[in-house]
Amino acid sequence: MSLFPAVLFLHAQENTEIRNAATVYGNNMTLGTSRYLGMAGSMGAIGGDISATNVNPAGLGVYITGDFHATLGINSYKNTSTLNQNSLSYNKNNTNLSQFGGVLAFPLSGSDWKYLNIGINYLNQNLDDYIETPGDHDIYRDLQGQGIRDRVSFDGHSYNRTGHLTKTNFGVGGNYKNKLYVGLGLNFHAVDVRQWDSYRMQFASDPDDQKVFYNKQYSPYDESSVGFSMAVGAIGKLNDFFRLGLSIESPTWWDTERNYTSYSNADPKIYSDDRDFRTPAKASFSAALIPSKDFAFNIDYTLGISKPKYTSSIDQGSVNESLNQYFNSSSKNLSEFRVGAEYRVAGLRLRGGYSFANNPFDQQEIPSIHAGNKIENVNYNNLYVGKRNILGLGIGYDFRSFYVDAAYQNIRYDYDNPFFNGEYFTTDSSISSKGVNFKESIVSTVKNQQNNIFITMGYKF
Template sequence: MLKKSLAIMSISAAFFAQAQDVSVIRNTVDVYSNAPNVGSAKFNAMGGSNGALGGDANSLLTNPAGLGVAISGEVSGTLLISNNKNTSSYAGSSTGYTINKGDLGNLSGVMTFQLMTESAWKFVNIGINYSNQSIENYVETPGNSNLIYDFDATNSSSFGKHAYDRYGYLSKTSVGVGANYNNNLYLGAGLNFLNSSIDQSDTAIFNSLSGGGSETFSKQNTPFYERGNGFSASLGVISKLSPNFRVGAALETPTFWNIDRSYNFYNDPIYGDDYATENRKLTSPLKATVSAAFIASKSFSLNVDYTLGLTKPKYKVYGDAETELNDFFKDNAKNLSEVKVGAEYRIKQFRLRGGYSYASSPFDALSISRYADNGDIVDNQSYNNLILSDRNALSFGVGYDFKSFYIDASYQNITSKYSNPLLYGVIDGNYEAGYYSPTRLISSDAYVVSDVKNIRNNFFFTVGWKF
């Protein structure tokens, strides 16, 4: 099998001059640097905020010290039903597409071991948590009849439409231990094992101005397929300042990813159209979380988490492609920043919960050359939301406790808006990143940029047992 290096050229503060695939950067941040944060219906109803509250195995998603807060064993399973809609707008038209999925979102359990000694150590608990989420995403951008490509002297075509299609999943299995010291100090540690699967394509359709037909083109080095596995570790502490106040802190190491990648390539001077494989190693950001909780009584609790990325994504260098990717993230990526707030109110056996989270945009402002609606090229257009943007999530839920058994349900709404660059690809004597059909190829020295609105509606249903 031919071994080829992924070609990504001239990445700079002005974005890429000759990028192989925008989604390489998107997936680095959106998939590999963003572990699944899918917990129980309670966890998600409270915005994923439990860093200083703890009490169950979902603590492994934020602060493993929360395992030490548990005083009884517990197991639970969560069904996730998701609705993901992208609406891409360009040149006065919009195309919307919705994906509905149902899957097992979370399994978790904690075993408590009360220490019947005179020591100040009260409990040592063991927990396991499995989180799984679909990363399926489809963005279809409408065409523009003013955007004309000349294949030859007798054949010109206009831009018909573009489709970015990603299938796959991201899962995280965590095991950890938590300890309770004198009911005032809680310590914890966890190991995290991640798995990913991505199948992705990038295609465009062009409409002939003379023959009336259309042709479908695939971008160089697509479709591609990636299978990854990663490992990270976490440490945490929670301190009870008073019966009503707690603070917590946690640190999660970078995830060390090993990614096997395969992809199609076209028009090679020796091999023609063929298929290649390669391996990549990626280190995702180191993350720190600080938390505070207020427990007014057994009826009301409030938790706030703040997570900050302390490093940036970094690929192991095998050639120019990884060097230029690393330079791009070093110069243009922001450190991860996320705030989560969650609250729970209890009325006898009933539970009412709500939460909110905000994650900042992962990139600084980036400048590119783009096509205007009339087909002209606008140089150095600046965007503060290119590829990905900030994200807002609002959630609420209810639950009922049957003493040993409980049921919970929650709803989560996640929204983001970003500028989506596509269709760029140059073809010259030294470098090819254009779009290819079985008979023709095209190049484009500027980007089409659409406006994408993403809305995710997630529904969670949990059944649990305490023992």
């Protein structure tokens, strides 16, 4: 592989770079134990669950017994992309071991510190995401200036991402007088992802209505990344019924190795580059009402307190500058609200929760092509990610030492999906001029819906 001027890569992949900054690298995983997911992740001031350390590592200090468990995830997603009232949908299902972990609880005698607990939690999230947008022959471009016949019409677009995101958390928590719980978490992240971006054009003047596929410049590409973050937190027991929690999580520092395809009039070639990326830091505030051992109610609010930034140490200033300017001017602080409850009847556990997260990007005006080939500058306020809604429902049964939990998770978000702008190339030998370059975007509306089921089996000792 060869080193290629990475500034070219930036201009070709800006849309997916912006989206991946939030959905892949933003440390916003929606996985955990079935108990945690049944409450939509709202456990910041309750604790006592290894996955609650995703919100506040002080939840580890609440444990009074050891605990080992594993979670099977059955995941399903559906993407529907709509352009000018025409839609295409795609469904995909997968099953994997999405979580496993354990806690060792050490009682401390003769001290105001009641317990010292150590925990480990592993999360594995599938990153597969396929979006297919229908064609619209009322959208066309005159390519005489680019050396290709007289006119082509848009015949469809596809974006495909495959891969996995993992997070391993090592934590330690303490219990002081059963009134104050504290915790520290060290998080190790890893990403392996591959992406494609292509569209199909139809040559209107061709007697056979020839259709040709174009790949976006520097696509497909692979990324292999490792990241690190840390978090500290505390939970205060104000009285027997009410708790407050606070935690701070550092940015995640990512180191990414990338291989990508460069097109020209010659054969495509593979090049590589390295980049460093820093996600926003976060603060979480929690409150819990626990009037009895049979009922608990929790509210969490998480706020981003910094902005994403590329921080490569090598001389890639021109690569990072454009995206960093965008993040500084158009990204906003992540804001997520979660509410959850658990009710116990003897060994039976019933759970429910709801979570809402804003789109971390501001509205943006971009030149867009619409029906009838009309070009306008349009303000979009739902670009790249969109608002996320999560509904969680859960049930479980505690057989004293052994327990089984199940959860249903529904995730929904809608967003505006720009593509078509920038450089695209074809490898079709019948086309004399291989590349096209457009300034305008085509923008579809994507609806993503996920229906996931999780089953956790655990043992307390």
